[in-house]
Amino acid sequence: MVNGLAKRSDVLLGVVVIVAVVLSVVLFMSQFWGSDNPNGPGDSSLIEISDLAKDAESLNLIVYIGNIGDDVADLSSGYGVRVNDVDIPFFEGVLDRSVLDPGQVATANVPFRGTSGMSLVVRIVRNDVVLDEMIVDDSDSLQIAYNLLVNIIGDSSNKVAKIPDQSSYPSGTAVSLIAESAEGWVFSEWRGAVTGSNNPSSLIIDSNKIVNAYFEEGDTPSPTPTPTITPTPTPTPDNAVDVTFTQSGLDSSATGTVLNVQGSSKAYGDFPFTLSVNKGSLVSYDFSDLVESSSSGKQFVLSSVTGPNSPISATSDITVVANFDTQYEVSFSLSPENAEASIQPEGAQWFDSGEQVSITTETSSSSYVFLQWETSNQFNQIENINSQSTSVTINGPGEITAVYSLVQLQVSFVQNGIDNPGVQTTVTYRINGGTEIEETVPFEVTVDHGDTITYSYRETITVISFNERYQLAETSPSSPVTVTDDIQIVGNYDLQYFMIFDENGLDNSAQGTVLIIGGEEKTYSDLPIIDWFNRGTTYRYTLTVSGGANKQFILLDPVGPRIINSAESVDGNYKVQYYFEVNSPV
Numbered sequence: 001m002v003n004g005l006a007k008r009s010d011v012l013l014g015v016v017v018i019v020a021v022v023l024s025v026v027l028f029m030s031q032f033w034g035s036d037n038p039n040g041p042g043d044s045s046l047i048e049i050s051d052l053a054k055d056a057e058s059l060n061l062i063v064y065i066g067n068i069g070d071d072v073a074d075l076s077s078g079y080g081v082r083v084n085d086v087d088i089p090f091f092e093g094v095l096d097r098s099v100l101d102p103g104q105v106a107t108a109n110v111p112f113r114g115t116s117g118m119s120l121v122v123r124i125v126r127n128d129v130v131l132d133e134m135i136v137d138d139s140d141s142l143q144i145a146y147n148l149l150v151n152i153i154g155d156s157s158n159k160v161a162k163i164p165d166q167s168s169y170p171s172g173t174a175v176s177l178i179a180e181s182a183e184g185w186v187f188s189e190w191r192g193a194v195t196g197s198n199n200p201s202s203l204i205i206d207s208n209k210i211v212n213a214y215f216e217e218g219d220t221p222s223p224t225p226t227p228t229i230t231p232t233p234t235p236t237p238d239n240a241v242d243v244t245f246t247q248s249g250l251d252s253s254a255t256g257t258v259l260n261v262q263g264s265s266k267a268y269g270d271f272p273f274t275l276s277v278n279k280g281s282l283v284s285y286d287f288s289d290l291v292e293s294s295s296s297g298k299q300f301v302l303s304s305v306t307g308p309n310s311p312i313s314a315t316s317d318i319t320v321v322a323n324f325d326t327q328y329e330v331s332f333s334l335s336p337e338n339a340e341a342s343i344q345p346e347g348a349q350w351f352d353s354g355e356q357v358s359i360t361t362e363t364s365s366s367s368y369v370f371l372q373w374e375t376s377n378q379f380n381q382i383e384n385i386n387s388q389s390t391s392v393t394i395n396g397p398g399e400i401t402a403v404y405s406l407v408q409l410q411v412s413f414v415q416n417g418i419d420n421p422g423v424q425t426t427v428t429y430r431i432n433g434g435t436e437i438e439e440t441v442p443f444e445v446t447v448d449h450g451d452t453i454t455y456s457y458r459e460t461i462t463v464i465s466f467n468e469r470y471q472l473a474e475t476s477p478s479s480p481v482t483v484t485d486d487i488q489i490v491g492n493y494d495l496q497y498f499m500i501f502d503e504n505g506l507d508n509s510a511q512g513t514v515l516i517i518g519g520e521e522k523t524y525s526d527l528p529i530i531d532w533f534n535r536g537t538t539y540r541y542t543l544t545v546s547g548g549a550n551k552q553f554i555l556l557d558p559v560g561p562r563i564i565n566s567a568e569s570v571d572g573n574y575k576v577q578y579y580f581e582v583n584s585p586v
Helices: none
Strands: 047-055 061-067 079-084 091-093 105-110 120-126 129-136 143-146 148-153 159-163 173-180 185-192 201-205 209-217 240-248 259-261 264-266 273-278 281-283 285-287 290-292 298-306 312-314 318-335 342-344 347-352 356-362 368-375 389-393 398-406 408-416 426-431 437-440 443-448 452-457 460-462 468-476 487-504 513-517 520-523 529-534 538-541 544-546 551-557 568-578
Touching: 047 120, 061 079, 061 120, 079 105, 148 159, 173 185, 173 209, 201 209, 240 259, 240 312, 259 273, 273 281, 312 318, 318 342, 318 356, 356 398, 368 389, 408 452, 426 443, 452 468, 468 529, 487 513, 513 529
Parallel strands: 047 143, 148 209, 240 318, 318 398, 408 487, 487 568
Antiparallel strands: 047 061, 061 105, 079 091, 079 120, 091 105, 120 129, 159 173, 173 201, 185 209, 240 273, 259 264, 259 285, 281 312, 290 298, 298 318, 318 347, 342 356, 356 389, 368 398, 408 443, 426 437, 426 452, 460 468, 468 487, 487 529, 513 520, 513 538, 544 551, 551 568
């Protein structure tokens, strides 16, 4: 309900706070209708803003308009509800009823999307003329409005009356439901937010509710005649007997009707209740099968009645005892919700106080591992929190959760090939695309099963002498990796030396291969070769290089294959030879 709302014509700056507030403002605007009655001349109905709330699933403002007069109010001629702030054009809601009986409420859902930091101005208009306005600022609070959906299961000719009948209800509203059977149908039961077969029944609106009313084909019961109340003769002392009704199992949190006796409803505070009647009188009674509690997650269910069945023929003093069991609502769930596991029981269920309930959770996934059971109520005693199959003794409402964790795996980063203890390499990595991290090898990272790790080793590491270095050859496995088991990632490095290969003694007449390095052939035009080469690479100069007709170059040194084990400058030294043919006379 809206409290402390000010009735003002000026527009105030403030913070838009949409919370539950009761607004009661009777609208008077004699200059518009030409009379003192804002709803029209001769109209004794009075229209007021009876409540404000906010939609549970949006920022919409719910405005409730009530008829507090004695006559039917006609709202079809230009009535509307508008909401705006200082600088925003108004947002308008249409009333969901065009006619209001006395005491009935209409609803307007205004899709307000104003600027944060401004006060809301709620106006009732008729034919674009403002009758009055209300300002909701940050000193007010609005409760949430919820919907009640009633489904007819059976034939659509059956009806269910809602009292009060509104399109939405502020949180905490009590609503009565009356099932009205069509000809050839009988009401069977309620399911959903209301259960059982009591008709009428009721519920408290504290969330969006769905109620299913089940009707079956059968003979429609004759309307129950309105009982004629005949005063019970005052019993005379010699002719009086006492019928006493009492209960066991209820406590002071019990709310609503516990007993109906002789057409009178009795609540918890009425017990024990004694009815004095003439001997031989018939006394009819009916205990409620379910008694709600003001404590959340608690209720009382009738387990048995000790004493004669209704109606009682009161021939002597009689005591009737209703025995109730306390029940608690307990919810069972997984954490996290997307854990690949099952749980039994599942969802929210009611259990007797002291009941021992078997609970089980299982998973066939390699991604998740069971950790433990957790309870939000310490009085619900779990026998073994570390066992996937155990039991819990229910002593109060609450939640019981099977807690899972993603399997934790180790990713090790190492290197191969760097044999100089003074030289280190680093790895830069990301987990699931997150923050980039750089660490010195070797190191380990703990990740969840299924995480993806992207990484890169440092490509080149130059040694202090600057003529040798370590060069990354490959990583195994290659990046990225989706981790499903413990894994070792290796960066393989080669030690390289800075080399210069040249020649001495050749000229541009040299033809063919002069030098072979690591299996690659080099010619005179390729020299000099200045590059980095892996340790252990083999090279050799060609022993004889052709210089064309009657000319060749002979290698002096270095002769034979050689292995690179250090940085150096190497020259292939050649001497030139010519071919002469000397002919002597015969």
